[in-house]
Amino acid sequence: MHSVSPDTCGYWLISQGSNIYFPDGNLPFGRAQEFGLTERQALHIGKWDNEPLFVVQEESAEVREWTPLRALLCLPATKFYLLNRGVELNHFVKTHQFCGKCGHSMKMAKEEWAMQCQNAQCGYRAYPVICPSIIVAVRRGTEILLANHLRHATPDGRGGIYTTLAGFVEVGETFEQTVEREVFEETGIKVKNIRYFGSQPWAFPNSQMVGFLADYDSGEIVLQETEIHDAKWFRYDDEMPELPPEGTIALKLIKATLELCRLADK
Numbered sequence: 664m665h666s667v668s669p670d671t672c673g674y675w676l677i678s679q680g681s682n683i684y685f686p687d688g689n690l691p692f693g694r695a696q697e698f699g700l701t702e703r704q705a706l707h708i709g710k711w712d713n714e715p716l717f718v719v720q721e722e723s724a725e726v727r728e729w730t731p732l733r734a735l736l737c738l739p740a741t742k743f744y745l746l747n748r749g750v751e752l753n754h755f756v757k758t759h760q761f762c763g764k765c766g767h768s769m770k771m772a773k774e775e776w777a778m779q780c781q782n783a784q785c786g787y788r789a790y791p792v793i794c795p796s797i798i799v800a801v802r803r804g805t806e807i808l809l810a811n812h813l814r815h816a817t818p819d820g821r822g823g824i825y826t827t828l829a830g831f832v833e834v835g836e837t838f839e840q841t842v843e844r845e846v847f848e849e850t851g852i853k854v855k856n857i858r859y860f861g862s863q864p865w866a867f868p869n870s871q872m873v874g875f876l877a878d879y880d881s882g883e884i885v886l887q888e889t890e891i892h893d894a895k896w897f898r899y900d901d902e903m904p905e906l907p908p909e910g911t912i913a914l915k916l917i918k919a920t921l922e923l924c925r926l927a928d929k
């Protein structure tokens with residue numbers, strides 16, 4: 664982080680949690696002083712429309728017209744991921760103000776994205792926390808397994824989106840083990856033939872979605888009632904329930920799996 668001079672010019676990412684200042688459908692562009700950003704702490708995090716992009720350190724009391732990051736999933740992926748970078752770095756700085764080892768204050772290091780303990784005897788360096796979470800689409804012949812999560816269910820207990828299963832990687836696990844464990848815990852289904860599909864940064868607040876395709880092996884659906892409201896097999900040519908939004912790796916996994924279902928029906 665450096666203190667912004669009045670004439671620094673570029674795009675400005677001003678955030679609060681996973682909300683972003685995005686007036687008129689873009690990040691603000693211009694000199695720092697035009698936006699009252701002089702002397703705020705900022706980091707250069709990349710390029711936005713061929714201009715430098717700076718993320719400005721979060722101030723909890725800042726009042727602006729915020730746009731939720733989720734509403735920007737429609738942007739080109741590289742832009743959405745850059746916004747995720749800024750939001751995750753701000754979350755990291757906010758949650759690493761003090762050293763976890765000695766309790767002294769921390770400051771952003773000069774030459775890399777890390778928080779450095781200011782106690783010379785300690786000098787501990789913490790790096791941005793990224794929490795890997797698997798996300799998996801399970802296929803059984805011509806059907807896909809989709810779940811309605813409690814966090815998506817409507818208050819009357821009906822409706823809401825149906826999507827793939829997801830869950831955080833635990834320490835000492837391979838991604839494939841997480842896939843097996845999460846699918847079994849949440850739906851009672853055993854899977855096989857687990858293949859890597861792709862990934863997606865997910866700044867809510869600091870996940871990294873690691874996507875997989877898998878095939879049904881055995882078992883009947885048994886819901887994990889603390890997390891899953893409903894889970895069902897949907898035939899690819901049945902009417903689909905409401906699905907996750909465009910731009911999510913969840914929807915990409917679902918589309919790829921429906922295509923595999925279609926091929927399996929030949």
Ligand SMILES: NC(=O)C1=CN([C@@H]2O[C@H](COP(=O)(O)OP(=O)(O)OC[C@H]3O[C@@H](n4cnc5c(N)ncnc54)[C@H](O)[C@@H]3O)[C@@H](O)[C@H]2O)C=CC1
Nearest residue numbers: 794796798829830831832863865867870872911912913914
């Ligand atoms: N980009 C996408 O398409 C999608 C992203 N997701 C994301 O996947 C992530 C994981 O999904 P869930 O089903 O909620 O996870 P999950 O099945 O592991 O359960 C959530 C629980 O995990 C624990 N937890 C929270 N943060 C953790 C962390 N950093 N490390 C380990 N455990 C943690 C908490 O006890 C929490 O209640 C969430 O961030 C969710 O927003 C989920 C579906 C689609």
Ligand SMILES: [Mg+2]
Nearest residue numbers: 828829830890
């Ligand atoms: Mg889960």
Ligand SMILES: [Zn+2]
Nearest residue numbers: 762765780785
């Ligand atoms: Zn320390």
